Amino acid sequence: MLTADNADSMKIRTITLAVERKSGEVDTLQTTLTPELLLGVKWTPPLTTYETRTTEYGFFESFPAGITYGWNVLSGYVRDLKYIFTADGAKSVGSFGAIGSLFPATWDWQRFWEMTAFISLMLAFMNILPIPALDGGHAFFLVCEVITRRKPSDKFMEIAERIGITLLLILMAYALFNDFMRFLF
Numbered sequence: 079m080l081t082a083d084n085a086d087s088m089k090i091r092t093i094t095l096a097v098e099r100k101s102g103e104v105d106t107l108q109t110t111l112t113p114e115l116l117l118g119v120k121w122t123p124p125l126t127t128y129e130t131r132t133t134e135y136g137f138f139e140s141f142p143a144g145i146t147y148g149w150n151v152l153s154g155y156v157r158d159l160k161y162i163f164t165a166d167g168a169k170s171v172g173s174f175g176a177i178g179s180l181f182p183a184t185w186d187w188q189r190f191w192e193m194t195a196f197i198s199l200m201l202a203f204m205n206i207l208p209i210p211a212l213d214g215g216h217a218f219f220l221v222c223e224v225i226t227r228r229k230p231s232d233k234f235m236e237i238a239e240r241i242g243i244t245l246l247l248i249l250m251a252y253a254l255f256n257d258f259m260r261f262l263f
Contacts, residue, residue: 091115100166152199173250175257210242 091111098104111117135143161167170176180193208218215238223229230238 093117148195148199151196152203155196155200156203169256171249171253172257172260173253175261176253209245210238211246212242215239215242 091113093109093111095107095109096104097107109117133143162171172179177197180197182189205212206214206217208214210219219230219235219238
């Protein structure tokens with residue numbers, strides 16, 4: 079008959095778990111099994127683990143706080159734009175259906191205005207991208223005109239505008255297609 083002391087038992091019960099993320103990165107976790115050599119996994123809702131904190135601002139304090147918050151949201155959105163060019167990110171492109179799904183099912187004024195402001199920031203940023211037919215494209219061609227000291231020909235501008243509109247229409251059709259497929263499946 080084999081006997082094991084407590085140290086041997088703990089050595090057997092201590093294991094290393096490897097977790098592979100979607101990006102291919104592998105994290106390792108050390109854990110201890112129960113005396114019955116079982117591993118338990120429990121999902122905890124995030125709202126129960128995070129502390130809720132309320133910060134109140136005066137009238138004049140609210141302006142810099144709002145600007146900071148808006149800047150953080152916009153910079154996070156810009157950082158996340160790189161995911162559009164991945165397979166999963168391309169599937170998440172959407173139009174009116176995707177925008178509607180951002181809002182909660184129950185009415186909440188604060189959430190409504192946060193999402194409205196987020197959508198406004200998103201659209202403002204997209205509009206300043208240097209794509210012909212958007213304001214950013216017009217600004218880009220004006221900067222090029224200032225640098226080269228000559229105006230692009232009307233024929234060139236017409237072709238650039240057509241290419242820009244075509245790209246935007248293709249993107250919009252793709253977004254509508256994604257919304258339609260999400261609705262069906």
